[in-house]
Amino acid sequence: MTLHLDNLRVRRLGECRYDSPFSEMLSTKQTSPHYVAEGDRVLLEDTVSMLAEHSLPSGEAPSFEAAGPRRKIYFDPAQVTAGIVTCGGLCPGLNNVIRGLVKELSVHYKVKRVLGFRNGLQGLTAEHRHDTIELTPERVRDIHSAGGTILGSSRGGQDADEMVDSLVLRGVDVMFVIGGDGGMRAATLLSEAIRARGLDIAVIGVPKTIDNDLPFTDQSFGFQSAFARATDFISAVSVEAAASPNGVGIVKLMGRHSGFIASYATLAANSADIVLIPEIPFALGGADGLLAHVEQHVRAKGFVVIVLAEGAGQDLLDERGLPQQNGRGTDASGNIKLGNIGELLKERITAHLTAVGLAPTMRYIDPSYAVRSIAANAYDSVYCLRLAHAAVHAAMAGRTEAAVARWRRRFVHVPLPLMTSRRNQVDPDGDLWMSVLETTCQPAEFGSAPARERVRTGFC
Ligand SMILES: Nc1ncnc2c1ncn2[C@@H]1O[C@H](COP(=O)(O)OP(=O)(O)OP(=O)(O)O)[C@@H](O)[C@H]1O
Numbered sequence: 426m427t428l429h430l431d432n433l434r435v436r437r438l439g440e441c442r443y444d445s446p447f448s449e450m451l452s453t454k455q456t457s458p459h460y461v462a463e464g465d466r467v468l469l470e471d472t473v474s475m476l477a478e479h480s481l482p483s484g485e486a487p488s489f490e491a492a493g494p495r496r497k498i499y500f501d502p503a504q505v506t507a508g509i510v511t512c513g514g515l516c517p518g519l520n521n522v523i524r525g526l527v528k529e530l531s532v533h534y535k536v537k538r539v540l541g542f543r544n545g546l547q548g549l550t551a552e553h554r555h556d557t558i559e560l561t562p563e564r565v566r567d568i569h570s571a572g573g574t575i576l577g578s579s580r581g582g583q584d585a586d587e588m589v590d591s592l593v594l595r596g597v598d599v600m601f602v603i604g605g606d607g608g609m610r611a612a613t614l615l616s617e618a619i620r621a622r623g624l625d626i627a628v629i630g631v632p633k634t635i636d637n638d639l640p641f642t643d644q645s646f647g648f649q650s651a652f653a654r655a656t657d658f659i660s661a662v663s664v665e666a667a668a669s670p671n672g673v674g675i676v677k678l679m680g681r682h683s684g685f686i687a688s689y690a691t692l693a694a695n696s697a698d699i700v701l702i703p704e705i706p707f708a709l710g711g712a713d714g715l716l717a718h719v720e721q722h723v724r725a726k727g728f729v730v731i732v733l734a735e736g737a738g739q740d741l742l743d744e745r746g747l748p749q750q751n752g753r754g755t756d757a758s759g760n761i762k763l764g765n766i767g768e769l770l771k772e773r774i775t776a777h778l779t780a781v782g783l784a785p786t787m788r789y790i791d792p793s794y795a796v797r798s799i800a801a802n803a804y805d806s807v808y809c810l811r812l813a814h815a816a817v818h819a820a821m822a823g824r825t826e827a828a829v830a831r832w833r834r835r836f837v838h839v840p841l842p843l844m845t846s847r848r849n850q851v852d853p854d855g856d857l858w859m860s861v862l863e864t865t866c867q868p869a870e871f872g873s874a875p876a877r878e879r880v881r882t883g884f885c
Pocket residue numbers: 512513514515545546547579580581582583604605606607608609610611614633634635757758759760
């Protein structure tokens with residue numbers, strides 16, 4: 426889909442009439458390489474050729490509204506009740522975002538009240554809507570040093586109208602939804618239901634996912650911390666495999682549809698020979714297949730290290746139809762349950778190497794939740810705080826049906842439906858994957874795997 430300026434405009438609840446606590450500070454600020462002034466916009470595209478394709482005057486080129494404080498705001502802070510919910514899988518930095526929101530709302534805007542809804546969107550159902558946590562600066566003071574979320578999280582669908590009822594009954598004026606693609610979809614439906622009822626409630630999404638699979642954000646928060654942790658496991662199997670006869674080290678990492686964690690952790694550890702990601706199908710057998718390459722590595726240097734994203738090679742499991750390894754159906758949120766490609770590779774590599782007289786020492790690690798349950802690292806901590814500030818400024822200025830995101834290093838407002846309009850994936854023709862190939866020296870493809878669909882947008 427070609428995006429035009431009108432697709433990128435963010436909805437406003439109405440005219441901003443109240444002075445913002447930042448009015449004075451903003452009076453002299455201008456756009457610079459380090460600041461985007463109120464009213465300025467951030468271009469969607471950043472190459473000369475992409476801009477030239479539109480041949481539009483710069484004011485009409487597709488661009489995002491810059492995030493940040495406004496001199497005038499829509500809501501009277503003294504009357505505002507804010508709500509916060511975290512949904513979907515855990516992600517490093519959730520507590521940092523909660524803390525950042527609460528402190529910005531309370532300390533600077535001095536809003537009346539901040540409510541935390543518990544256990545994801547379940548907390549917005551009729552049954553649970555009264556079981557909230559009063560979020561004060563004191564309550565959140567130390568939460569950022571821990572992983573997880575003090576609010577709890579969940580998967581599973583809720584009725585949008587029931588959620589709106591909860592906001593009305595609890596007097597919520599501005600609602601912050603911290604979630605991944607599912608959370609952003611739910612926030613979009615919630616906003617639509619609010620609009621349909623003509624209510625004056627702002628909904629702002631804060632996109633999170635360790636998988637980095639959301640579009641229109643340079644990287645999602647938590648991703649850096651997660652791949653940094655994943656790096657430790659690659660280093661561990663590399664050491665183990667190198668010290669073992671015919672050592673085979675395999676690390677299976679999270680990444681349902683996108684191989685960003687596997688790719689970045691591989692680059693950081695810089696010790697893997699092969700990386701397998703969902704975006705690039707691979708064949709096991711044949712002269713150019715994965716098994717032949719594994720054998721070559723073991724013969725040439727005595728061991729091999731493989732990094733595997735959990736969503737890679739799912740077609741191979743389908744072919745085999747093994748119930749214990751195949752995914753079955755979907756989870757409560759409708760996400761496809763994946764088959765265990767790690768177990769399949771372990772089994773097939775062991776059988777192949779044994780058959781050619783290289784019986785392997787298998788070192789297999791599936792760190793699973795260990796990469797996402799940790800606290801945010803220093804980079805993500807800063808990032809989460811700044812996203813939280815941007816989210817509060819957006820809501821108080823009456824922006825709604827929008828997410829806050831970092832785009833080409835600037836903080837921007839992205840219309841919520843866009844956040845789920847496509848999936849961010851590693852582009853096999855992009856420079857990230859080229860760096861992976863340069864680092865591992867693996868072939869661009871293993872064997873004659875099924876043709877892959879061309880990835881349309883890889884942002885990293
Ligand atoms: N299409 C949808 N419509 C309404 N609600 C949805 C939809 N998709 C997901 N949700 C709700 O959003 C919440 C979070 O979704 P999900 O469990 O998919 O996690 P997520 O936000 O995508 O996070 P992550 O993928 O990073 O774990 C769930 O409560 C789910 O029911």
